[in-house]
Amino acid sequence: xxxxxxxxxxxxxxxxxxxxxxxxxxxxxxxxxxxxxxxxxxxxxxxxxxxxxxxxxxxxxxxxxxxxxxxxxxxxxxxxxxxxxxxxxxxxxxxxxxxxxxxxxxxxxxxxxxxxxxxxxxxxxxxxxxxxxxxxxxxxxxxxxxxxxxxxxxxxxxxxxxxxxxxxxxxxxxxxxxxxxxxxxxxxxxxxxxxxxxxxxxxxxxxxxxxxxxxxxxxxxxxxxxxxxxxxxxxxxxxxxxxxxxxxxxxxxxxxxxxxxxxxxxxxxxxxxxxxxxxxxxxxxxxxxx
Amino acid sequence: xxxxxxxxxxxxxxxxxxxxxxxxxxxxxxxxxxxxxxxxxxxxxxxxxxxxxxxxxxxxxxxxxxxxxxxxxxxxxxxxxxxxxxxxxxxxxxxxxxxxxxxxxxxxxxxxxxxxxxxxxxxxxxxxxxxxxxxxxxxxxxxxxxxxxxxxxxxxxxxxxxxxxxxxxxxxxxxxxxxxxxxxxxxxxxxxxxxxxxxxxxxxxxxxxxxxxxxxxxxxxxxxxxxxxxxxxxxxxxxxxxxxxxxxxxxxxxxxxxxxxxxxxxxxxxxxxxxxxxxxxxxxxxxxxxxxxxxxxxxxxxxxxxxxxxxxxxxxxxxxxxxxxxxxxxxxxxxxxxxxxxxxxxxxxxxxxxxxxxxxxxxxxxxxxx
Numbered sequence: 001x002x003x004x005x006x007x008x009x010x011x012x013x014x015x016x017x018x019x020x021x022x023x024x025x026x027x028x029x030x031x032x033x034x035x036x037x038x039x040x041x042x043x044x045x046x047x048x049x050x051x052x053x054x055x056x057x058x059x060x061x062x063x064x065x066x067x068x069x070x071x072x073x074x075x076x077x078x079x080x081x082x083x084x085x086x087x088x089x090x091x092x093x094x095x096x097x098x099x100x101x102x103x104x105x106x107x108x109x110x111x112x113x114x115x116x117x118x119x120x121x122x123x124x125x126x127x128x129x130x131x132x133x134x135x136x137x138x139x140x141x142x143x144x145x146x147x148x149x150x151x152x153x154x155x156x157x158x159x160x161x162x163x164x165x166x167x168x169x170x171x172x173x174x175x176x177x178x179x180x181x182x183x184x185x186x187x188x189x190x191x192x193x194x195x196x197x198x199x200x201x202x203x204x205x206x207x208x209x210x211x212x213x214x215x216x217x218x219x220x221x222x223x224x225x226x227x228x229x230x231x232x233x234x235x236x237x238x239x240x241x242x243x244x245x246x247x248x249x250x251x252x253x254x255x256x257x258x259x260x261x262x263x264x265x266x267x268x269x270x271x272x273x274x275x276x277x278x279x280x281x282x283x284x285x286x287x288x289x290x
Numbered sequence: 291x292x293x294x295x296x297x298x299x300x301x302x303x304x305x306x307x308x309x310x311x312x313x314x315x316x317x318x319x320x321x322x323x324x325x326x327x328x329x330x331x332x333x334x335x336x337x338x339x340x341x342x343x344x345x346x347x348x349x350x351x352x353x354x355x356x357x358x359x360x361x362x363x364x365x366x367x368x369x370x371x372x373x374x375x376x377x378x379x380x381x382x383x384x385x386x387x388x389x390x391x392x393x394x395x396x397x398x399x400x401x402x403x404x405x406x407x408x409x410x411x412x413x414x415x416x417x418x419x420x421x422x423x424x425x426x427x428x429x430x431x432x433x434x435x436x437x438x439x440x441x442x443x444x445x446x447x448x449x450x451x452x453x454x455x456x457x458x459x460x461x462x463x464x465x466x467x468x469x470x471x472x473x474x475x476x477x478x479x480x481x482x483x484x485x486x487x488x489x490x491x492x493x494x495x496x497x498x499x500x501x502x503x504x505x506x507x508x509x510x511x512x513x514x515x516x517x518x519x520x521x522x523x524x525x526x527x528x529x530x531x532x533x534x535x536x537x538x539x540x541x542x543x544x545x546x547x548x549x550x551x552x553x554x555x556x557x558x559x560x561x562x563x564x565x566x567x568x569x570x571x572x573x574x575x576x577x578x579x580x581x582x583x584x585x586x587x588x589x590x591x592x593x594x595x596x597x598x599x600x601x602x603x604x605x606x607x608x609x610x611x612x613x614x615x616x617x618x619x620x621x622x623x624x625x626x627x628x629x630x631x632x633x634x635x636x637x638x639x640x641x642x643x644x645x646x647x648x649x650x651x652x653x654x655x656x657x658x659x660x
Contacts, residue, residue, distance in 0.1 A: 164400060168393050168397045169397060169399060171362075171364055171391070172391065172393060172399070172455075172458075173399070173410070174384040174385045175363075175384055175389055175390070175391040175459075175468075176385075176410050176411035176414055176458065176462060177388075177411055177414035177415060177462065178385060178414050182414065186399075186410075187399055187401075190401035191400055191401050
């Protein structure tokens with residue numbers, strides 16, 4: 001996914017150094033070579049999968065055994081994870097930005113942990129300590145996904161908050177008589193909309209593709225279903241995974257287009273997948289520590 | 291034009307408060323505030339009369355913004371009180387202080403139109419949508435932005451944004467208006483226009499106003515009184531003309547306007563001599579100061595005449611209209627600036643020898659020799 005973001009950025013505004021002519025001419029060639037290699041790397045497996053699945057398999061996916069339940073479960077988990085992530089992360093990130101700027105560094109480290117620690121380690125620990133009543137429902141998996149989504153959600157929100165002067169807007173709102181809740185609801189969140197959409201889509205994409213935790217937790221989510229059916233219905237499962245990839249890709253494109261359009265209308269930040277630039281001035285990239 | 295608009299707005303019942311004495315008296319008493327080892331405010335005391343505009347002027351880091359933010363409720367004083375209308379507002383949160391504030395950086399809500407921005411404070415006060423619209427329209431009209439009511443902040447220029455911000459601050463009929471360097475992000479021409487507009491509005495509405503700036507021209511041209519701050523303390527509070535003509539301290543003298551420093555001698559009491567003339571001393575007398583001192587004189591307090599074998603040489607001249615400012619190098623590498631009537635200064639060209647003196651009776655300040 002990071003590659004997608006980098007490509008959008010590189011394509012958008014790679015400055016041409018105004019040094020020598022030779023250098024200027026050699027630049028595009030290298031760019032094309034890299035682009036082609038990258039394209040081959042991504043597209044050949046996709047093409048092979050497409051060829052293996054065949055067109056007919058795509059028509060069979062939706063009605064296939066257990067597909068509905070598995071996909072439904074994944075959607076339910078995505079909904080739980082998204083709602084919890086936003087409810088927890090939005091106020092936290094805003095608070096840290098306004099009141100505890102020094103904690104930001106700590107937050108950056110803490111929120112990267114779920115990426116550094118393998119999911120298998122996380123899930124085994126959780127399964128050991130989680131109460132049985134929780135383990136009996138897929139809700140536990142939803143809670144785990146909140147942890148997994150945290151790095152992405154935090155970075156989206158952090159970039160969103162850095163794209164406008166939160167402190168001044170909050171103070172302006174306070175001085176006009178708005179309390180904390182009103183300020184958050186009417187001033188901060190509307191200006192964070194793009195970042196929130198971005199966090200949401202990333203969380204959904206993550207949940208729709210997560211396998212390790214779901215399978216160890218013994219729930220047949222969509223990715224688990226794909227693996228289970230690969231044995232006896234290879235082409236259908238392949239078609240399903242291609243569909244999943246396509247749907248996820250569409251969702252991600254949606255952030256970029258919808259986000260950019262709504263923010264253009266309000267003159268706000270330009271949105272790409274992982275970054276929110278401040279009105280063309282400074283560009284803040286998520287994941288890059290200061 | 292603006293007067294008309296105000297009359298209309300008042301007639302329609304949606305006008306901001308009527309002009310006569312609507313502002314509240316504000317007192318800052320013994321305000322102190324430290325950030326770690328840095329003492330941002332050190333016993334600041336200031337009284338602002340109802341409807342008065344007081345500017346806090348000083349270099350960056352002098353504590354002026356901290357003072358304003360304490361009044362606004364965004365910072366808390368370690369000690370001291372702020373009273374509005376005689377009531378201590380220290381325990382009142384910012385949201386309930388009824389103070390309009392215009393910030394240095396653009397602070398309009400990007401997700402709202404100009405009209406909704408102006409109406410925001412009224413919305414918080416539970417005014418109906420129709421009333422909000424009506425009053426926002428009247429206020430935008432007052433700042434000359436009626437045609438831009440439906441524009442989003444990014445569709446407005448910097449000056450327009452600050453005017454909307456001003457309208458927004460005034461919409462709540464604040465008891466006190468706080469201006470935190472509202473013009474510093476704007477270009478010179480817009481700044482000048484807005485300066486006049488703010489002053490006119492403030493006088494018409496009679497809103498007690500505290501204005502923070504590091505720009506002396508802004509402070510001197512807009513304020514009823516100017517308080518010059520240094521190291522968290524007020525050096526002097528006075529009307530602009532007095533601040534210029536009779537600065538209380540060397541810091542004020544040198545911060546406001548142009549000031550010459552010329553070596554001289556302090557004879558104690560009220561007498562000092564400089565450039566061979568005995569002059570009266572006013573303002574502070576730093577303790578233990580005697581003998582060799584620097585004497586502070588304004589460019590208009592000096593005289594300069596062409597003279598063979600005089601005490602200085604003209605190095606430069608700047609035409610200022612009716613006056614010409616002449617730079618003269620005196621013995622001991624002392625460079626002074628002298629203002630002279632442009633006609634009389636015509637023959638004082640760079641390189642010519644001149645005699646510089648002090649106008650008789652010119653009151654001067656003294657400071658330790660640098």
